[in-house]
Amino acid sequence: xxxxxxxxxxxxxxxxxxxxxxxxxxxxxxxxxxxxxxxxxxxxxxxxxxxxxxxxxxxxxxxxxxxxxxxxxxxxxxxxxxxxxxxxxxxxxxxxxxxxxxxxxxxxxxxxxxxxxxxxxxxxxxxxxxxxxxxxxxxxxxxxxxxxxxxxxxxxxxxxxxxxxxxxxxxxxxxxxxxxxxxxxxxxxxxxxxxxxxxxxxxxxxxxxxxxxxxxxxxxxxxxxxxxxxxxxxxxxxxxxxxxxxxxxxxxxxxxxxxxxxxxxxxxxxxxxxxxxxxxxxxxxxxxxxxxxxxxxxxxxxxxxxxxxxxxxxxxxxxxxxxxxxxxxxxxxxxxxxxxxxxxxxxxxxxxxxxxxxxxxxxxxxxxxxxxxxxxxxxxxxxxxxxxxxxxxxxxxxxxxxxxxxxxxxxxxxxxxxxxxxxxxxxxxxxxxxxxxxxxxxxxxxxxxxxxxxxxxxxxxxx
Amino acid sequence: xxxxxxxxxxxxxxxxxxxxxxxxxxxxxxxxxxxxxxxxxxxxxxxxxxxxxxxxxxxxxxxxxxxxxxxxxxxxxxxxxxxxxxxxxxxxxxxxxxxxxxxx
Numbered sequence: 302x303x304x305x306x307x308x309x310x311x312x313x314x315x316x317x318x319x320x321x322x323x324x325x326x327x328x329x330x331x332x333x334x335x336x337x338x339x340x341x342x343x344x345x346x347x348x349x350x351x352x353x354x355x356x357x358x359x360x361x362x363x364x365x366x367x368x369x370x371x372x373x374x375x376x377x378x379x380x381x382x383x384x385x386x387x388x389x390x391x392x393x394x395x396x397x398x399x400x401x402x403x404x405x406x407x408x409x410x411x412x413x414x415x416x417x418x419x420x421x422x423x424x425x426x427x428x429x430x431x432x433x434x435x436x437x438x439x440x441x442x443x444x445x446x447x448x449x450x451x452x453x454x455x456x457x458x459x460x461x462x463x464x465x466x467x468x469x470x471x472x473x474x475x476x477x478x479x480x481x482x483x484x485x486x487x488x489x490x491x492x493x494x495x496x497x498x499x500x501x502x503x504x505x506x507x508x509x510x511x512x513x514x515x516x517x518x519x520x521x522x523x524x525x526x527x528x529x530x531x532x533x534x535x536x537x538x539x540x541x542x543x544x545x546x547x548x549x550x551x552x553x554x555x556x557x558x559x560x561x562x563x564x565x566x567x568x569x570x571x572x573x574x575x576x577x578x579x580x581x582x583x584x585x586x587x588x589x590x591x592x593x594x595x596x597x598x599x600x601x602x603x604x605x606x607x608x609x610x611x612x613x614x615x616x617x618x619x620x621x622x623x624x625x626x627x628x629x630x631x632x633x634x635x636x637x638x639x640x641x642x643x644x645x646x647x648x649x650x651x652x653x654x655x656x657x658x659x660x661x662x663x664x665x666x667x668x669x670x671x672x673x674x675x676x677x678x679x680x681x682x683x684x685x686x687x688x689x690x691x692x693x694x695x696x697x698x699x700x701x702x703x704x705x706x707x708x709x710x711x712x713x714x715x716x717x718x719x720x721x722x723x724x725x726x727x728x729x730x731x732x733x734x735x736x737x738x739x740x741x742x743x744x745x746x747x748x749x750x751x752x753x754x755x756x757x758x759x760x761x762x763x764x
Numbered sequence: 765x766x767x768x769x770x771x772x773x774x775x776x777x778x779x780x781x782x783x784x785x786x787x788x789x790x791x792x793x794x795x796x797x798x799x800x801x802x803x804x805x806x807x808x809x810x811x812x813x814x815x816x817x818x819x820x821x822x823x824x825x826x827x828x829x830x831x832x833x834x835x836x837x838x839x840x841x842x843x844x845x846x847x848x849x850x851x852x853x854x855x856x857x858x859x860x861x862x863x864x865x866x867x868x
Contacts, residue, residue, distance in 0.1 A: 320838060320856075327837060333806045333858070335789035411839040423819035423832035430836035433855075438811035439783040465783040525830075526819050557839075673829045673842060706841035711834070741841065743851075 302329070302350040304405045304595055304611030309357035311619055316399055317354070318365045318389050324351060326409050326596075327429060328604035330437050338439060342493070343604070350608060364392035368738040370560050372400065374589050382590060388737075394746050403591040403618040406561060407611060408598035410554035410575060413714045414450075415661045416669050416679075418520040420550075424527025428454045428551025431462075441467045443547025447530050449473035449518045450551040452655035453498055458549055459510060460501035469510045470545045473532050475552070475661070476654055477515040487650035490643055491605065517661065521548055535660070553655030555714055557598045562735025564589050570727045572656045573649065574600035576714065577732050584617035584634065585610055593618055601655070602641075603648025609641035662718040671719070672712040674705020682716055686723045692731040693717055706741050709733050781815045792861035797822075803859045810836060810843050810854035821845050821854060822867025831867065844868045 302317075302324050309315040317324065323331035329347030332338055340348075354361060369388030376383050385404040389397050412427040414420065426434070426442050428450050434440050435458065445468045448459040455474055463469045488495045505512060519531040519540055530548055533540045556575045558568065567580040567588035578600040585593045593614035596607035613634060620630040665671070667680035677700045685699035693709075693716070696702055702716050703709025709716070713733065720730040782788075788804040795801070796813060803812035810833040813821065821831035821843055834842040836855045843854035845868045854865075 322858075333808075335787075335804070335806050337787035339785065411837065412835060414834075421829040421832075423821070423830060426833060427835050427840075430834060433836040434811055434814065435783070438808055438815075439786045439788070440807075440811040440815045441781045441783060442814065444780070466780070670829055673840075676826055676829060706844070707839060711840045711842075740838075 302354045302611070303608035304407060304593075304615040305359040305361075306350070306353045306357040307612045307615035308405075308619060309359035311615075311625060313615075313619060313622070313624055315357075315359035316401070317359055317361045318367050318387060318399075319361070319363050320366050322363055324354060324361060324363060326407075326604070326607075327433060330433070333437060336439070341436075342497070343436075362389065362391075362397075365389040365397070366740055366742070367560075368740045368742045370404075370563055370737065370739065373404065373564055373592055375564065385592070390742060390746055394743070396746055403593070403622055405585075405593045405595060405611070405614045405618060406598060407596045407607070407614075408557040408560060408594075410556050410597045410601060411710050412551045413553045413555045413575075413655075413657065414550060414711065415552045415657075415715050416665055416671050416712075417518055418666060418669050419522050419527070419530075421670060421673055422521050422523050422527045423525070424523065424546060425521050425548045425550065428452075428458055428549050429554070430551075431458045431549035435461045435465070441465055441547075442549055443545065444468065445470050445545045446547045446549060447471050447473060447518075447532075447543055447545045448549050449530075449532075450549075451475040451553055451658070452551070453494075453651055454551060456498060456501040456505065460504050463505060463508050463510060469505065469508070470543050471532065472505065472510060472512045473516045473518060473530075474512065474514045475517060475535065475658060477535075480654060484650040484654060488647050491647040494605070494647060517664070518548065518550060552661065553657060554597060554601050554652075555710075556600055557710075558732075559708070559710075559735045559739050561587055561589075561592070561594055561599075562732065563737060563739065564592055564735075566592060568732070571600065572727075573653045574602070575652060575655070576657065576727075583613075583638070584620075585614035586617055586621075591618065591621055601648070601652040602645040603651060606641050606644035606648045609637040609644060612637035613641065657714060657718060659718060659722070662715055663722070665715065665719075671715050672700075672702040672705065672709075674707050674712075675701040675703075677702040677712070677716075679719060682719050683723065686720055690720075691724050692729070693720060693733050694731065696720055697733050703733050708739075781817075792859065794859055794861070794863040794865060796865045797867060805859055805861065807859045808836070808855055809847070809852075809857040809859055809863075809865065812859050813854060824868070 305317045325347045367389045372383040372386040384400040387399045412429045459469045459472045515535045529544045561579040579587045595610040595614040619625045690696045690699045721727045791802040792805045801816045824831045834840045838856045846866045
């Protein structure tokens with residue numbers, strides 16, 4: 302939203318594609334049509350960003366699922382880079398093609414959930430998923446909820462669930478109390494967030510919600526749906542059983558890099574930014590000319606830092622296209638650069654807390670399903686490595702792990718960590734090559750009326 | 765197929781799963797696996813089913829990894845089902861009056 306607003310205000314012709322019915326991503330999400338709910342600070346911030354975008358003159362295409370990216374460097378060898386091409390499915394199911402001279406990616410993140418026995422049971426829900434359920438729809442995940450994982454979302458979700466009248470059976474925090482204390486100095490830059498976090502904790506304490514620091518979920522159990530979880534201290538020790546009808550669990554956020562991977566941009570592995578991220582200069586330029594990345598999708602630094610990074614990306618794009626001169630660029634970038642640095646300090650501390658914890662992956666039992674789409678277990682992934690698969694692409698080919706409809710978005714982190722432990726690090730394990738379609742797309746949306754009979758069959762060659 | 769969805773243990777408190785103090789659109793009726801439910805028009809189908817006490821959305825390809833909402837943001841593809849015969853992600857579909865939803 303901020304990138305499009307900045308670019309459009311400065312005279313560029315801008316088109317925004319967003320899969321949601323309204324722009325805002327997950328944190329700044331707008332309420333669905335016909336809903337009215339008490340506004341929280343995120344909503345107010347989102348409303349301000351949406352209003353600025355609406356007034357900017359940018360064309361906003363909501364409900365559009367971008368499944369294809371092309372152009373740019375993706376042209377035959379020796380040819381000049383073409384304009385970028387964006388293929389998107391409109392809400393009516395038709396395909397739209399847009400060309401652009403510059404492309405800013407603001408793809409956000411998806412949740413990392415490190416598998417454990419029973420994580421496939423209905424009733425187990427992502428932590429970010431729970432915030433969507435609560436904030437966008439005003440629906441509780443259950444009546445008796447265990448909130449588990451890492452990062453500030455734990456306390457946001459637990460406080461909201463408790464406030465709405467459901468029981469929070471426990472908050473199971475991977476982080477030790479000392480980790481939260483260590484993060485405090487960085488959070489001092491954002492007293493507003495610190496105050497909110499403290500209020501969440503206080504409300505839970507007041508309600509007598511058990512908070513278990515340095516604990517993990519050992520297993521989720523139930524017959525057809527979740528009935529209880531087993532919880533244990535991280536260092537080992539006595540397990541306890543907690544009855545519940547919902548478990549919301551998240552182990553951090555992973556930048557959505559499928560588009561930069563599809564463009565074959567340079568990436569680097571940075572655990573404290575969420576994992577693989579595109580290599581960027583300080584103005585959000587990727588290694589591909591006129592391709593920019595901003596927000597958490599380019600490295601987790603929190604929603605508060607995202608608008609500033611978007612403005613930096615937009616200004617860089619305008620400069621590279623010759624729409625503003627270098628003096629204007631230098632003046633205009635100083636405010637967002639400072640804002641980004643300030644917000645990223647607090648966001649970075651939270652991102653570090655949400656970074657992948659290898660011990661959690663090491664604790665996965667061999668027969669636990671890692672890839673839910675294709676039903677691939679830890680043992681099968683490790684067997685593939687033993688059989689000679691040395692990187693993620695090969696593991697995918699050997700086992701089908703990451704080949705299903707989610708394209709490795711849910712299993713990728715755990716699978717890569719398992720491979721990394723055997724081949725010597727995440728850089729060696731690499732990542733699955735980004736390919737279109739970026740999202741599943743129905744064949745009839747692409748083919749239209751085209752049918753088998755329309756396939757041109759060459760005449761047989763004369764004998 | 766035993767879709768527990770025909771209302772599991774949450775049934776008796778299903779309505780309580782919608783947080784009070786919000787203005788919602790008027791409820792409309794839709795069916796899931798043959799049973800009729802009601803939800804505010806425009807609510808996410810995945811949220812509506814959870815609110816109705818339905819968490820298991822079908823057995824999918826393998827009962828060991830049944831269909832269920834997991835990410836709520838269109839990424840994980842675990843909440844796949846059929847809406848009026850077409851494959852759809854429950855978390856991305858909004859409730860409409862008369863929609864016929866079946867397990868995928």
